[in-house]
Amino acid sequence: MKLIVEKNYDCISKIAAELIANEIRKNPNVVLGLATGSTPIGTYKELIRMHKEEGLDFSNVRSFNLDEYLGLEGNNPNSYRFFMNENLFNHINIDINNTFVPDGKASEPREYCKLYDKKIEDAGGIDIQILGLGENGHIAFNEPDDSLSIGTSIVDLTEETIKVNSRFFDSPEEVPKKAITMGIGSILKARKIILLANGERKAEAIRNILKCERISTQNPASFILLHHDVTIIVDEEAYSKSK
Numbered sequence: 001m002k003l004i005v006e007k008n009y010d011c012i013s014k015i016a017a018e019l020i021a022n023e024i025r026k027n028p029n030v031v032l033g034l035a036t037g038s039t040p041i042g043t044y045k046e047l048i049r050m051h052k053e054e055g056l057d058f059s060n061v062r063s064f065n066l067d068e069y070l071g072l073e074g075n076n077p078n079s080y081r082f083f084m085n086e087n088l089f090n091h092i093n094i095d096i097n098n099t100f101v102p103d104g105k106a107s108e109p110r111e112y113c114k115l116y117d118k119k120i121e122d123a124g125g126i127d128i129q130i131l132g133l134g135e136n137g138h139i140a141f142n143e144p145d146d147s148l149s150i151g152t153s154i155v156d157l158t159e160e161t162i163k164v165n166s167r168f169f170d171s172p173e174e175v176p177k178k179a180i181t182m183g184i185g186s187i188l189k190a191r192k193i194i195l196l197a198n199g200e201r202k203a204e205a206i207r208n209i210l211k212c213e214r215i216s217t218q219n220p221a222s223f224i225l226l227h228h229d230v231t232i233i234v235d236e237e238a239y240s241k242s243k
């Protein structure tokens with residue numbers, strides 16, 4: 001595991017964007033694993049800048065997103081498909097048909113989950129996976145539990161996550177109670193993993209990774225420590241409880 005501690009959010013965003021851009025320059029057909037949430041927004045802004053000012057070319061890039069709320073259409077402003085279009089895809093030259101976000105309205109969600117993993121496999125697997133971190137240690141929507149799914153699955157969101165994520169909705173009641181998420185196994189299959197965290201509210205979850213001696217399904221993020229190529233990029237506030 002490689003740890004990078006930077007002064008602030010801007011710095012971690014620039015480093016993450018540079019790592020992604022390097023992968024794209026090395027392999028224009030790269031398969032990106034993308035995340036939503038507030039954390040990667042700065043990284044996406046920097047990638048957009050690189051596209052506009054430096055000609056970073058996404059025309060052959062394919063992408064798979066980690067998760068989606070169950071029941072939300074892609075045109076719902078709270079859906080992760082909408083988020084990705086708004087915060088990245090609409091501003092770069094990626095072919096939208098090469099961008100995959102789990103379908104929150106899939107008619108057979110359980111079958112759909114299997115298909116999503118198959119789609120990733122058929123694309124050759126994810127080359128570089130970006131991860132944010134839940135305050136409770138979740139990655140994607142893999143919530144702390146007695147067991148965790150290996151593949152993409154339908155999960156119940158915890159009360160805590162519903163509360164934390166309600167800041168994007170008009171009220172907590174509007175937050176869907178279920179989601180489709182790539183599983184821990186789907187995530188660990190990526191060739192490289194980058195986990196990003198910033199701000200004091202992530203300090204405990206970061207400490208629970210960096211000081212972790214035993215992986216646990218109650219701390220889903222601890223599983224990334226089993227990966228051979230993982231880089232954790234944090235700002236000083238997120239690192240503050242790990243010193």
Ligand code: GLP
Pocket residue numbers: 035036037038039040066067131132133134135139140141161165
């Ligand atoms: C959501 C997403 C996660 C994300 C997390 C953290 O629950 N499903 O993939 O990592 O939020 O969000 P934020 O970056 O806004 O703190």
